[in-house]
Amino acid sequence: xxxxxxxxxxxxxxxxxxxxxxxxxxxxxxxxxxxxxxxxxxxxxxxxxxxxxxxxxxxxxxxxxxxxxxxxxxxxxxxxxxxxxxxxxxxxxxxxxxxxxxxxxxxxxxxxxxxxxxxxxxxxxxxxxxxxxxxxxxxxxxxxxxxxxxxxxxxxxxxxxxxxxxxxxxxxxxxxxxxxxxxxxxxxxxxxxxxxxxxxxxxxxxxxxxxxxxxxxxxxxxxxxxxxxxxxxxxxxxxxxxxxxxxxxxxxxxxxxxxxxxxxxxxxxxxxxxxxxxxxxxxxxxxxxxxxxxxxxxxxxxxxxxxxxxxxxxxxxxx
Amino acid sequence: xxxxxxxxxxxxxxxxxxxxxxxxxxxxxxxxxxxxxxxxxxxxxxxxxxxxxxxxxxxxxxxxxxxxxxxxxxxxxxxxxxxxxxxxxxxxxxxxxxxxxxxxxxxxxxxxxxxxxxxxxxxxxxxxxxxxxxxxxxxxxxxxxxxxxxxxxxxxxxxxxxxxxxxxxxxxxxxxxxxxxxxxxxxxxxxxxxxxxxxxxxxxxxxxxxxxxxxxxxxxxxxxxxxxxxxxxxxxxxxxxxxxxxxxxxxxxxxxxxxxxxxxxxxxxxxxxxxxxxxxxxxxxxxxxxxxxxxxxxxxxxxxxxxxxxxxx
Numbered sequence: 112x113x114x115x116x117x118x119x120x121x122x123x124x125x126x127x128x129x130x131x132x133x134x135x136x137x138x139x140x141x142x143x144x145x146x147x148x149x150x151x152x153x154x155x156x157x158x159x160x161x162x163x164x165x166x167x168x169x170x171x172x173x174x175x176x177x178x179x180x181x182x183x184x185x186x187x188x189x190x191x192x193x194x195x196x197x198x199x200x201x202x203x204x205x206x207x208x209x210x211x212x213x214x215x216x217x218x219x220x221x222x223x224x225x226x227x228x229x230x231x232x233x234x235x236x237x238x239x240x241x242x243x244x245x246x247x248x249x250x251x252x253x254x255x256x257x258x259x260x261x262x263x264x265x266x267x268x269x270x271x272x273x274x275x276x277x278x279x280x281x282x283x284x285x286x287x288x289x290x291x292x293x294x295x296x297x298x299x300x301x302x303x304x305x306x307x308x309x310x311x312x313x314x315x316x317x318x319x320x321x322x323x324x325x326x327x328x329x330x331x332x333x334x335x336x337x338x339x340x341x342x343x344x345x346x347x348x349x350x351x352x353x354x355x356x357x358x359x360x361x362x363x364x365x366x367x368x369x370x371x372x373x374x375x376x377x378x379x380x381x382x383x384x385x386x387x388x389x390x391x392x393x394x395x396x397x398x399x400x401x402x403x404x405x406x407x408x409x410x411x412x413x414x415x416x417x418x419x420x421x422x423x424x425x426x427x428x429x430x
Numbered sequence: 431x432x433x434x435x436x437x438x439x440x441x442x443x444x445x446x447x448x449x450x451x452x453x454x455x456x457x458x459x460x461x462x463x464x465x466x467x468x469x470x471x472x473x474x475x476x477x478x479x480x481x482x483x484x485x486x487x488x489x490x491x492x493x494x495x496x497x498x499x500x501x502x503x504x505x506x507x508x509x510x511x512x513x514x515x516x517x518x519x520x521x522x523x524x525x526x527x528x529x530x531x532x533x534x535x536x537x538x539x540x541x542x543x544x545x546x547x548x549x550x551x552x553x554x555x556x557x558x559x560x561x562x563x564x565x566x567x568x569x570x571x572x573x574x575x576x577x578x579x580x581x582x583x584x585x586x587x588x589x590x591x592x593x594x595x596x597x598x599x600x601x602x603x604x605x606x607x608x609x610x611x612x613x614x615x616x617x618x619x620x621x622x623x624x625x626x627x628x629x630x631x632x633x634x635x636x637x638x639x640x641x642x643x644x645x646x647x648x649x650x651x652x653x654x655x656x657x658x659x660x661x662x663x664x665x666x667x668x669x670x671x672x673x674x675x676x677x678x679x680x681x682x683x684x685x686x687x688x689x690x691x692x693x694x695x696x697x698x699x700x701x702x703x704x705x706x707x708x709x710x711x712x713x714x715x716x717x718x719x720x721x722x723x724x725x726x727x728x729x730x731x732x733x734x735x736x737x738x739x740x741x742x743x
Contacts, residue, residue: 120586124586124589124590127590128590128593128594131590132594132599132602135599135602135603136602246731246734246735247727247731249730249731249734250678250726250728250729250730250731250734251723251726251730252682252685252689252702252705252726253686254685254686254689254702254705254706255705255720255723255726258712258723259719259723261712262712262713266712266713314734318738318741371601371690372686372689372690375690387690390602391601398602402594405593405594406593406594409592409594410589410593413589
């Protein structure tokens with residue numbers, strides 16, 4: 112029931128977000144026609160371009176035109192990429208999902224493992240080292256880590272490529288070599304996103320694990336003679352997973368929104384980079400399309416988070 | 431008798447770290463004055479700890495170089511990009527300074543840049559957190575106490591705000607508005623208050639059902655007294671923790687925006703901007719990118735420690 116009601120609210124929220132975004136883009140000085148940096152473009156041709164892209168219609172006219180097209184399932188054409196927006200987003204979505212999905216998997220696996228190791232013996236030296244390490248990584252800006260990683264692994268050691276998804280000419284290679292090439296390109300950006308994420312996941316989960324350890328059912332379990340490792344993995348981990356699951360659900364939008372910084376630094380052809388390029392070039396249709404996709408992802412993400420929370424914690428399940 | 435609880439160690443460590451940074455950025459530039467002026471031709475990209483000779487000439491120019499030799503009547507100033515020979519008579523003053531953290535590619539002293547940039551980074555984060563605190567408190571409290579309709583409208587508003595891809599919004603706004611510290615403060619503040627609003631609303635909703643609040647309300651206590659006596663003390667702890675963690679987030683957010691070139695104009699040396707400048711010369715020198723990055727991390731860690739400590743209180 113609640114799910115249905117929230118799904119019904121989704122179009123309304125998305126429309127609200129889209130409208131505000133449209134207003135912000137419209138308020139930005141200059142249009143796409145003004146950002147074209149071609150000295151041979153005469154003022155007359157510029158005006159003609161504006162008319163061609165419908166940029167001379169005024170904010171309200173453009174808004175309703177866009178809205179009308181959206182109602183028919185048409186996101187419009189990108190000024191910058193000279194393609195339908197739907198195609199631009201479709202090509203950018205897959206690389207982003209690949210990158211963010213790998214990163215999220217690393218984040219969760221590494222984070223949970225580190226937290227469990229820490230919580231085995233809180234206050235012990237392993238715990239201390241891990242706590243300091245995760246705190247240190249948590250504070251480091253990801254763009255700084257990315258620069259360092261490129262310097263070390265790409266420029267100095269030459270082990271891994273520093274940008275893009277594939278090597279030049281890789282499309283003529285055999286399938287196996289292409290996959291290997293993709294993985295090699297994926298390692299650096301995904302590990303940086305994953306490790307930075309794992310640091311905060313571990314910090315967060317360790318705190319909730321220690322919280323749960325103090326509760327009565329752990330004492331009861333210990334009194335019944337259940338082994339320490341079973342107490343940790345089953346009786347402590349599951350109650351502590353609730354908030355973590357929310358955190359993961361809330362980070363789902365990154366899967367489609369992409370990480371602008373990492374994608375920009377590594378020239379990863381994903382959503383974040385597209386958004387960034389479109390915003391700089393005032394490519395309104397793409398900006399609007401990306402915002403729509405992003406907003407839907409955020410709302411669905413928080414819905415999924417709540418559902419997962421209910422799965423992990425029976426107390427919040429609706430009767 | 432109530433036993434005095436010891437302050438959590440994390441809170442103490444974080445506060446000391448923060449205090450150290452504050453002292454450094456407030457007092458530091460004064461001690462470095464007059465620091466080595468920049469001289470890109472002779473002192474670009476010098477490693478940390480280099481001793482620099484500062485020569486002031488009669489014609490008003492200032493030369494800074496690690497390699498100054500006097501041969502007879504001639505002073506020879508060497509540098510990576512140029513070499514000058516100056517008659518010793520035209521040198522009006524000569525002193526030696528140490529560049530503790532080296533110089534950037536414009537020959538500017540990195541330590542000095544970082545101290546000045548730290549002022550900006552910290553101030554922007556602090557004011558941004560203040561904006562987000564005020565907005566978050568106002569929205570959260572009104573939603574919790576204003577009745578069903580106000581609550582529903584405000585909380586849907588929070589949902590909508592959270593549905594924005596924040597960085598995209600920041601990029602767009604940075605393109606619309608004049609770049610400047612004030613713009614950045616407002617932007618960072620207005621895109622980060624939602625979590626706090628939810629937190630405050632939840633806390634107040636749970637407190638208002640407690641008996642002492644009920645008792646206060648039915649006995650006709652004015653609303654402002656109910657707020658200041660009962661709601662605020664109850665939400666103080668979680669809010670303080672949230673603000674401390676938010677401060678760290680805002681330092682990172684500001685650094686990220688500056689790194690992307692969306693924050694402040696390139697002449698203002700915020701830490702994010704220094705890292706991005708440093709990345710351009712990464713192959714030749716490690717310090718211009720590494721050291722400001724570590725400074726960011728140190729500040730964020732201090733805020734995280736304070737936040738953790740408050741939770742332990």
